[in-house]
Amino acid sequence: MDVGKQMLTEKLKNLELPPMPQVAARVMQIDESQISVSAEQIKNIVQADLALSTKILKLANSAFYARGNRINNLSQAIALLGFKTVKGLSLLVSAASIIPKKGNFKIMKELWMRSVLSALIAKIIAERVGKDKVKDEVFMVGLLRQIGKSILANQFAEEYAICFQMSGDAGDEEKLHQLENMKWQFTSADASAFAMKTWNFPSELVDSSDVLRYKISDALQLEKEQPLVMPVILAEYIVLISGYTESFKPDQKLKDKLLTEFKQICPVYQIDDVKQKYYLEDLRQVIKQDSFYSFCGELFSD
8 A cells, every 4th residue: 555545544544434234234245146045135134124124115115116016015125126126225224324413414414315316316327328237236326425425524514514615515526525635635535435445335336436526537438447337427417407405506607517517428328418408307306206305305314
């Protein structure tokens, strides 16, 4: 390890990482190579926690998942949605408890909803661009790759609130990282990678936190190297540009900057003006009317 990385690691060791919930840790360790065994394992893990299984079923019955099918139990959820989707919903519910809530609650909830919505939209994009087989992995990347922001906002509530505000409510990620570096000599992206390594998350999740959307110079190459990440990057832009959350209101200068960056990477999936309109305008109304949206907000308030 070079001196710079060693110094960074030493600084990151001072972070107060929330403990990984037992259920999430066990779910992450399930071997997916034998689907029938994996499905039985996740059912046994989840059904032992009544509150968790109840929340998963509530999410599973939202329009985005059930799609007209009433799901009454975990076995049915696994049969209709598949093991990987139920695994993703298990981690979504668990992630709400990973995210600490001692800091500025308004900021913490805003960051949580951005991650949840980015994960959902990234999954929808994955389905539409031929990545159906990895859509649930894409969902998990979207949910967790920005967790470092919440960790810093929790541990350094007052200081982070200033960084958050000065970077357009963290909408200008380049500015946010500059401010974080000045204050702590590391960024929230560094904190995300450190936390996920500490929690023994898969390498594709850890590596996703190293991708800085404002530094993407070759989107096609990134797509080849990290195929789970580009749908998430697009989704993060969509959430910010269209104001999917209640409190994020970017000024015109920041909105134009985000829109320019978004349009530069759209060609990777041939997302033309019509498709852009769907993601930026039409899909927003569908998502905000669905029970998935409101229930994710309730999860964070529990």
